[in-house]
Amino acid sequence: MSKKVLLSGIQPSGLPHIGNYFGMMKQLLADQDQYDVYVLIVDYHALKSIKTGREMSENIKAVVLDYLALGLDPNKVTFFKQSDISEHTELCWIFDNITTMPYLMRAHAFKDAEAKNKEIDVGTFNYPILMAADILLYSADIIPVGADQKQHVEIARDTAEKFNRIYGKTFKLPEALIVKDVAVVPGTDGRKMSKSYGNTIPLFAEYDEIKKAVMSIVTDSGEGIPKNVYAIHNLLRPASELLPIYESKAGKYKELKELLIGDLEKFIAPLREKRKEYEKDIPKALAILKAGGEKAKAVASAKMDEVREKVGVKVY
Numbered sequence: 001m002s003k004k005v006l007l008s009g010i011q012p013s014g015l016p017h018i019g020n021y022f023g024m025m026k027q028l029l030a031d032q033d034q035y036d037v038y039v040l041i042v043d044y045h046a047l048k049s050i051k052t053g054r055e056m057s058e059n060i061k062a063v064v065l066d067y068l069a070l071g072l073d074p075n076k077v078t079f080f081k082q083s084d085i086s087e088h089t090e091l092c093w094i095f096d097n098i099t100t101m102p103y104l105m106r107a108h109a110f111k112d113a114e115a116k117n118k119e120i121d122v123g124t125f126n127y128p129i130l131m132a133a134d135i136l137l138y139s140a141d142i143i144p145v146g147a148d149q150k151q152h153v154e155i156a157r158d159t160a161e162k163f164n165r166i167y168g169k170t171f172k173l174p175e176a177l178i179v180k181d182v183a184v185v186p187g188t189d190g191r192k193m194s195k196s197y198g199n200t201i202p203l204f205a206e207y208d209e210i211k212k213a214v215m216s217i218v219t220d221s222g223e224g225i226p227k228n229v230y231a232i233h234n235l236l237r238p239a240s241e242l243l244p245i246y247e248s249k250a251g252k253y254k255e256l257k258e259l260l261i262g263d264l265e266k267f268i269a270p271l272r273e274k275r276k277e278y279e280k281d282i283p284k285a286l287a288i289l290k291a292g293g294e295k296a297k298a299v300a301s302a303k304m305d306e307v308r309e310k311v312g313v314k315v316y
């Protein structure tokens with residue numbers, strides 16, 4: 001039996017932190033053997049928030065280096081970027097013509113964006129339809145997402161069903177696989193670790209950055225276990241190992257932090273070094289992405305050919 005297709009879209013948003021890693025990224029890398037995996041950098045989606053060309057290109061390059069350094073194997077995974085495959089935007093347009101405005105207006109992401117900014121752009125409104133195209137072009141079975149993206153996968157399903165109903169069976173219905181939000185790891189200030197709060201530990205941090213971040217972790221002044229330090233530490237070591245240490249060193253925050261710095265450095269250093277290796281030859285890393293695009297193109301263009309035939313524009 002052939003493997004199921006798993007597809008994941010990654011935002012080129014720059015500088016991943018350890019919360020990102022222990023959520024989606026680690027899971028995705030573990031899935032490389034079990035599934036036929038597609039990983040695409042969703043640069044056209046990112047246009048909604050990245051408005052300078054320079055930042056866009058830098059972020060694309062950075063995310064390629066990040067994933068290669070983490071061990072994404074381009075022989076197993078079709079690793080590419082969305083903008084290399086014009087079929088994504090083409091299919092999005094076709095879907096736009098079977099999608100109603102009231103339907104898209106029910107999307108949470110749209111409602112949130114609208115609540116904050118009335119001058120919402122069309123790209124943001126149409127975001128879920130481009131995402132549906134990303135998914136459906138590759139006949140993906142499984143879409144690993146955080147809970148916040150579940151509705152988008154449902155929109156992709158609805159869109160597939162609607163197209164199939166109107167034009168005849170063409171698309172496979174995808175399913176969301178909800179990846180538990182391990183990223184509810186506290187940041188250094190105790191709030192959720194998030195770039196927007198500036199409370200992260202970067203995944204490829206230098207030793208000094210690790211040290212500075214850990215030393216700044218907020219602890220209450222009690223005698224017990226510093227819970228923010230512990231929660232971050234618990235990503236690296238199981239409770240069975242960690243609890244006895246924390247219990248025997250209760251109240252000794254500085255010592256516990258030093259222990260965490262040591263463990264973080266042990267975990268991060270090899271990744272950081274690998275990333276530096278890839279960084280020495282960026283054209284080579286980009287050639288990997290480009291080759292992935294060629295593989296993806298073959299699949300996407302075959303599907304698109306079928307779609308053109310179904311909607312009747314294929315007259316020769």
Ligand code: TRP
Binds near residue numbers: 008010042134143145
């Ligand atoms: N919307 C996703 C996010 O913000 C990114 C994304 C775009 C995606 N296309 C996708 C995720 C296709 C999975 C499948 O994280």
